[in-house]
Amino acid sequence: MTFVACFKRALVAVALIFAQQAYAELVIEDAWVRAVPPNSRTTAAYFTVRNTGAEEQTIAAVRSDSAREAEIHDWVETAGRKTMVRQDQVVVPAGGQVVLQSGGLHMMMFRLDPVPSPGDKVLICVDTEAPAEAPAEGEPVAESATEVCAEATVRNP
Numbered sequence: 001m002t003f004v005a006c007f008k009r010a011l012v013a014v015a016l017i018f019a020q021q022a023y024a025e026l027v028i029e030d031a032w033v034r035a036v037p038p039n040s041r042t043t044a045a046y047f048t049v050r051n052t053g054a055e056e057q058t059i060a061a062v063r064s065d066s067a068r069e070a071e072i073h074d075w076v077e078t079a080g081r082k083t084m085v086r087q088d089q090v091v092v093p094a095g096g097q098v099v100l101q102s103g104g105l106h107m108m109m110f111r112l113d114p115v116p117s118p119g120d121k122v123l124i125c126v127d128t129e130a131p132a133e134a135p136a137e138g139e140p141v142a143e144s145a146t147e148v149c150a151e152a153t154v155r156n157p
């Protein structure tokens, strides 16, 4: 093997190690889902995402096994009126955390299926890469190596 080929191979190995570490460095804590009436199709999830690593991480997608669609929203005040605005990316600083809480940043869960009941456990996931393509109707979202998940308890605020 030439020196250049060997060097390139070493670089790839280092890149892979960093990719794996990056994915392990986000931790979801204190996750809960707001209980809603059985005929409701939408709710919100709240949790803390902690970054234990030395590199900043960017959340590009969220998902749940109880919702067909999920987005990160924030409340933004425009001309004295508060509205929810979708956030395409949320940065979790190195060694820091982002808190999703009632009245602030939150995870929106759309098209609940099934509608969870109080006391149920619901899987919620954050992904540092946006999904390559939207899944077909009724198809589960493929898991990715950059995804971190946690169980959230369904409860009243």
Ligand SMILES: [Cu+2]
Binding pocket: 044, 073, 074, 084, 106, 107, 108
């Ligand atoms: Cu919202």
